Amino acid sequence: MLPHAALHAPCSVRSVASSTSAAEAGLPTDKIHLLGARFYGYHGALPEENVLGQPFEVDTTVTCDLRMAGQTDHLDATVNYAKVHNIVKDIVTGPPRQLIESVAEAICARVLEEHKMVHSVRVYVRKLNIPAVPAVVQSVGVEMERSRTR
Known part of the structure; x- marks a missing residue:
């Protein structure tokens, strides 16, 4: 298992502008990515997960209009x-x-609540140590995307 300090290491961040049907609909298509954020948490259905904890890795992508940031x-x-x-x-x-x-849903909801500029948020949460599936898979994860309603 990784030491706690390694699980709070900085993640990589990248920003890209994309062109999709969302652009044609007048919705923002620019994205800010936070990739590979690692933390130690106590989530899971098994009692040992809540007591011992385990490493989690999260990728977060927010979609927003970054034109003004790019221009100014x-x-x-x-x-x-x-x-x-x-x-x-x-x-x-x-x-x-x-x-x-539930972890992914909470992240999505709070990002949308606290960042009015964000049109949508996509979160990919991974458990890196899975007691219920020992040594069979590298990780188990869930990806979720939530958008503002217009």
């Missing part, structure tokens, strides 16, 4: 990805939940 180079024209990272950290290292689906 102003921090207030973009999403503060450090704050998004802190949301993920707070939830993954917070009170235990039985399901990683």
